[in-house]
Amino acid sequence: MNFVSAVSCLLMFSLALLGHAGKCPKVCSCDGTKLTVACVGKNLTEVPKTVDEITVKLDLRNNNLQELPRGAFTHTPYLTHLNLQRCNINRVKEGAFRALGRVVSLNLAYNKIDILLQESFDGLSSLKELHLEHNRVEEIQPGAFTQLGFLNMLAITHNQLVYIPNLAFQGLNNIKWLRLSHNSLNNLAHEAFAGLFTLSRLSLDHNELQFFPTQAMSRLREVTRLDMSHNPMIYLGEESVSMAKLTHLYLDHLSLQDLSEQAMSGAPLLTHMDLSHNQLRYLEPLTGPKNLGSLNLTGNPLYCNCYMRPLKRWASAGGIKVLGACAGPPHLSDEPLKAVALLDLRCRSRGETLKDDLEKDDESAQTPTAKPKLKVKCPADCDCDIEAQHATCEGRGHTKVPRGFPAKTQLLDIRSNHFHYLPSNSFPGSGQVVSLHLQFCKIHEVESGAFQGMKNLLYLYLSDNDITFLDSGAFTGAPQLTYLHLDGNRLGQFPGSALVLLPNLFVLHLEQNAISKLEPTGLLSSKTPHLKELYLTNNSIASIAKGALDSAFLATLHLDSNQLTEIPTHALTVAPNLEELRLSKNLIPFLGPKAFLPVSQSLKRLYMDHMGIEKMSMDSLEGLDIGLKALTLRGNKLENLPDLNLLKGLEVVDLQDNPLLCDCPLLPLRKWVEKVGMEVMATCGSPPEVKGLKVHEVHVFKSCQEGKSHEPEATRPPKLNTRKLTPKGFGSKEKQMKPKLKKLHTTKRRPQTKPKETKKKKKTL
Numbered sequence: 001m002n003f004v005s006a007v008s009c010l011l012m013f014s015l016a017l018l019g020h021a022g023k024c025p026k027v028c029s030c031d032g033t034k035l036t037v038a039c040v041g042k043n044l045t046e047v048p049k050t051v052d053e054i055t056v057k058l059d060l061r062n063n064n065l066q067e068l069p070r071g072a073f074t075h076t077p078y079l080t081h082l083n084l085q086r087c088n089i090n091r092v093k094e095g096a097f098r099a100l101g102r103v104v105s106l107n108l109a110y111n112k113i114d115i116l117l118q119e120s121f122d123g124l125s126s127l128k129e130l131h132l133e134h135n136r137v138e139e140i141q142p143g144a145f146t147q148l149g150f151l152n153m154l155a156i157t158h159n160q161l162v163y164i165p166n167l168a169f170q171g172l173n174n175i176k177w178l179r180l181s182h183n184s185l186n187n188l189a190h191e192a193f194a195g196l197f198t199l200s201r202l203s204l205d206h207n208e209l210q211f212f213p214t215q216a217m218s219r220l221r222e223v224t225r226l227d228m229s230h231n232p233m234i235y236l237g238e239e240s241v242s243m244a245k246l247t248h249l250y251l252d253h254l255s256l257q258d259l260s261e262q263a264m265s266g267a268p269l270l271t272h273m274d275l276s277h278n279q280l281r282y283l284e285p286l287t288g289p290k291n292l293g294s295l296n297l298t299g300n301p302l303y304c305n306c307y308m309r310p311l312k313r314w315a316s317a318g319g320i321k322v323l324g325a326c327a328g329p330p331h332l333s334d335e336p337l338k339a340v341a342l343l344d345l346r347c348r349s350r351g352e353t354l355k356d357d358l359e360k361d362d363e364s365a366q367t368p369t370a371k372p373k374l375k376v377k378c379p380a381d382c383d384c385d386i387e388a389q390h391a392t393c394e395g396r397g398h399t400k401v402p403r404g405f406p407a408k409t410q411l412l413d414i415r416s417n418h419f420h421y422l423p424s425n426s427f428p429g430s431g432q433v434v435s436l437h438l439q440f441c442k443i444h445e446v447e448s449g450a451f452q453g454m455k456n457l458l459y460l461y462l463s464d465n466d467i468t469f470l471d472s473g474a475f476t477g478a479p480q481l482t483y484l485h486l487d488g489n490r491l492g493q494f495p496g497s498a499l500v501l502l503p504n505l506f507v508l509h510l511e512q513n514a515i516s517k518l519e520p521t522g523l524l525s526s527k528t529p530h531l532k533e534l535y536l537t538n539n540s541i542a543s544i545a546k547g548a549l550d551s552a553f554l555a556t557l558h559l560d561s562n563q564l565t566e567i568p569t570h571a572l573t574v575a576p577n578l579e580e581l582r583l584s585k586n587l588i589p590f591l592g593p594k595a596f597l598p599v600s601q602s603l604k605r606l607y608m609d610h611m612g613i614e615k616m617s618m619d620s621l622e623g624l625d626i627g628l629k630a631l632t633l634r635g636n637k638l639e640n641l642p643d644l645n646l647l648k649g650l651e652v653v654d655l656q657d658n659p660l661l662c663d664c665p666l667l668p669l670r671k672w673v674e675k676v677g678m679e680v681m682a683t684c685g686s687p688p689e690v691k692g693l694k695v696h697e698v699h700v701f702k703s704c705q706e707g708k709s710h711e712p713e714a715t716r717p718p719k720l721n722t723r724k725l726t727p728k729g730f731g732s733k734e735k736q737m738k739p740k741l742k743k744l745h746t747t748k749r750r751p752q753t754k755p756k757e758t759k760k761k762k763k764t765l
Helices: 002-020 306-318 664-675 730-744 754-764
Strands: 029-031 036-038 057-059 081-083 105-107 129-131 153-155 177-179 201-203 225-227 248-250 272-274 294-296 321-323 326-328 383-385 390-392 411-413 435-437 459-461 483-485 507-509 533-535 556-558 580-582 605-607 630-632 652-654 684-686
Touching: 306 321
Parallel strands: 036 057, 057 081, 081 105, 105 129, 129 153, 153 177, 177 201, 201 225, 225 248, 248 272, 272 294, 294 321, 390 411, 411 435, 435 459, 459 483, 483 507, 507 533, 533 556, 556 580, 580 605, 605 630, 630 652
Antiparallel strands: 029 036, 383 390
């Protein structure tokens, strides 16, 4: 009886859940059986509040959420999977995920997040996978991951990290795989990976590391796979790799010219080592690895003479498979190493000598820095965290920059105070500071030498102040500055002269200022030779002179919400690596021929929303073939479009909110929409009977399918006669449509019967 009662209760509860699952937001699709909700590509600006409470999987990809506020998901506490890809999210506020204690997978890839704040992920106590790929993360604050004790995989690839501070990943007690590929890392703090006792796989490929980070890596006692490929290292000294359980090491595509035979002495379990595509001319037998089975030397300029005999004997004795081929001498050129006999490895003259660089200083042999003392002074009304090397005086009413911070402080946060101006030498004793926050401090003047002595400063946040001008010596003493935030000030011109002393500047934020024009006077190429990202959104830029944007490295350029009246084609002629261009919300009614040809070989993302575009030249997109991945033209005044068939690489297309004329001239677009394997957001603006419908859903194109002669006409907007298809009086629609249809079918064999058939179809719409 008890068993029957239990089963009955379970059935009743299940039925109640199914009944409750009928609740679904209007723009979403819901599956009450699987408890899933999908709201993909609906231009949502906030998380839907009517999502059923018992939903376990929520897909919000391709929306426009921008910011995740505190408690954004309190109404869906049972979620296990949350997808927030491509939602234009630029900030995750503290406590945004606080109710999601059951989520195991969170995807935040392809957004605009630039800083991982403390407690950003608070509440995700069950999370196992966190995807942050393709964002703009440039800083990880201490404590960002302390709540993620069950996380197995963390991906922060394709971001803008240049530095990993001490204890950056504290709290990841079960992490297995950490992916930091495709950043700009050039420095790792000695304790950057401290606390990652379960990490078994680390990806650091495609970064800017010039030396093997020996001390940081020595903390990773459980790592078995390490990928360091595509970093500009030229030498590995003795005991560079000291990782007790490492089995697979990838050092391919570096710039290695020499390698100590004892470089791997601290990696006894190494079985696979990839040294392909380096600059090695020879290699000594490696001491340390006892079970090495594979050594890849492919793509190295190996010179097969007597100095390669020890390697050959060592490989043969240990059964090591060595891949690679000889680059010289000429009689052995391109001969595989495994096919070369010992007798062939001979030196024919005393002039064939090898360089010995083992006497070079090895940075990895430096003595570790002493641990900070337990008792350290801290300025009044400030808090200093000795272990995290973090000090803050945020919002404490200071009128002068506090002094006396601990010497080891790396993150200094003194935002939301009232300094008004920064005098020379404002931060004495702050030589170890890496990140400095000065937002909302009402600063209107920065005196020359204000940051003197801050030799390790990488991140400087001067956002939301009252700065109108920057002296040429404003950043004296901070030569390593890489990320500079000057957005939300009152700068009237581009601060070119102030950037001369910042040769390592990588990202520059100048949004929401009063810049009216860009001049070519040494703007980018000479003053900021490595600048990769330039943000000029929401200024008053009306003109850009030729040469003003010349840069060999510039990859991201945001010019949206300015006062441009034409595409700055002439200013992009020397920007060969530009990948993302934003021009939205500039009043540019016409796109001329070959508007983007100078950057067509590199451009991947082009945004032209809400620009008032009325017409596009049929060759305005010429050159943007397989490389362009994203194209948005939302909210313009286009009735027709150029042929998009050549854009074979597109992954994202947004043509929504354009008054497209859904008639035969638009047939090429209709066919293209049907052919591509992705969702194309395009709706009809006329004729009236199909207004608001999606282009691929309307039937007015059926009468055009047999007339191939209409496709070329579709690429000639000047011949369109919209007045015939958009009459003032709706009652006279058929009379006005009929002449148009006759004109369209004049080339067919039986013109007498076609108008009747077409008219009949129009009545059924």
